[in-house]
Amino acid sequence: MAVMNLRQAIQNAMDIEMGRDPRVFIIGEDVGRNGCSFGQYNGLPDKYGDRRVVNAPISESVITGMGVGAAAAGLRPVVHHDFIDFLGCCFDEILNQAAKLRWMLGGQMLMPLTIDVFAGGGSASASQHSQSLEALFTHIPGIKVVTTSSPADAKGLLASAIRDDDPVMIIHNKGLLGMTGEVPEGEYLIPIGKANVVREGSDVTLVSYSRMVHECLGAADDLAKEGVSAEVIDLRSLVPLDKEAIFASLEKTGRLVIVHEAVGKSGFGAEVAAVVAEEALDLLDAPIRRVTALFSPVPYSAALESAYFPDKSKVISAVKSLGLVKQ
């Protein structure tokens, strides 16, 4: 184990994957020698050269579309965009090309494309630089969508995304850029499609992913002081979804609170709730609750961000609303 921050863990995974497979390359804006926005790919251009670390102009469409083409022609591209908000500029390349090409062409080639992006708010970056848009992509058949909540997960999931033969979108959270943690050294893979039970408990299941996992853990600590035992599940992978992990937890707790940073309406929590309602309603002893952002663009003012985003105290209120604690 080594202690790394999120940037170092991402760089470590990229370095190992580029070292072991010459087909892996990265393309993105400012990933060149002058250093990229978040600094996570600094150093790689010197080690692997401009051929494999391609600094791109501000051209999201061709960056993503060329990734589709390069994947179709046998490479394993990592397409990086700093902000998930910018994927609006290359939605076709994701929606109609990366996701569908292999299927539409009857499976004649693979599409081992990785799309690596940062989501999340809380840094006064306002509406076009703070969004959590994962649900837009989980709605598209043909793409896998994974999220990271720690440096170790970022390393293990990025490596798995690169080795996966399907298009994988890996979504990191800007709010976790300062986080450090223990990270396994050397090759490290986290299976895509498996959830992580980060804290065991028996009274309520908190299903979450990305930055909100930490708000759930904080809530679980506080709830424990009031005698409520919360289990916290980090889904890690949204598509495919580890339904069994959720059901297994509900067998114990009978109560479900879903927490995500994105807005609630048509958010990924709705999918989780629907799956549980359809397949495991009998496991529930209480209504399902969702704790999400408000249904509006992300506001700029710090005074509004706190009202807007879900946090530990909102998670605790949701749990209490299930009648677990005398109020």
Added chain:
Amino acid sequence: MEHSKEVLLEIYRTMTRIRAFEEKGAELARTGKMHGTLHLYSGEEAIAAGVCSCLRETDRITSTHRGHGHCIAKGADVKRMMAEIFGKSTGYSKGKGGSMHIADISKGIIGANGIVGAGMPIAVGVAFAQKYQNEDNVTVAFFGDGATNRGTFHESVNLAAILNLPVVFVCENNHYGMSTAFAYHSKNKTVSQRAQAYDIPGVRVDGNDPVAVREAASEAIIRARAGEGPTLVECVTWRHHGHFLGDAGLYKSPEDEKYWRGHDPIPVFEKKLLEEGIAGQAEIEAVQAETNAEITEAVRFAEESSYPESSVIFEDLYEEIPADFFMR
């Protein structure tokens, strides 16, 4: 082209107002008194001031992530701008937008924008509406060199050209898009030569000389107003700060930095005003004192303003708050 003393002094006043606003912002952000991501315009003032000196209040502009200068030059109130960056309720967007989303529709400022290259299609639409409604107003789209590699640049110039729309595309070529040099991201040696591809006029001027900018912009605006279609005006310049406050700009070569700092548009223009007898030292100093006072007052206004109530989150989203926003 003749430039009256009033016009030149007004351009100088605009430039100093922008500089004072930006440097005050840098100071407040560095000392933690203000939050948010700031993309400062210092060093590029001659472009906004020169171009907007040719515009009427009814003309429109679209802007960028580096938009404070454009907004000030087109007549935005620095108090409401500063309040917005402070995240206060008296800001232009009630504190919801911040630095990258300042607009004043009443002054023809359709808005700064956080998405690179997003302003140009909007400018084309505004110009379309102006022509459609038989106005003789024009729209200026400001954008950076980096933005010229987005499809939106090419699509916008082409559509404006074929529909003969009253748009002026003003590219602020400050040599970098984030840390990536223009010489790397463009095979063209100039942005203006891209105009040829769409068969519209393209000109390249010293973007640190407000008079040169004004002359080029004026010609383009007259063409646009006369119904002769769009022009691409490239203004070559240099940003003094990093891409955003906090970026040290280590990728800039020290020689370039030295050269361009020696061509800081404000002292250069000051010298010209003095040497050509357009203004005396006392007048220059008075303008500086006045614009500094305006910015001090703007900060006071922002500091004393209240933060927005959280109810503004659901304002302006839909005409009416839909019933399904409330839980049973």
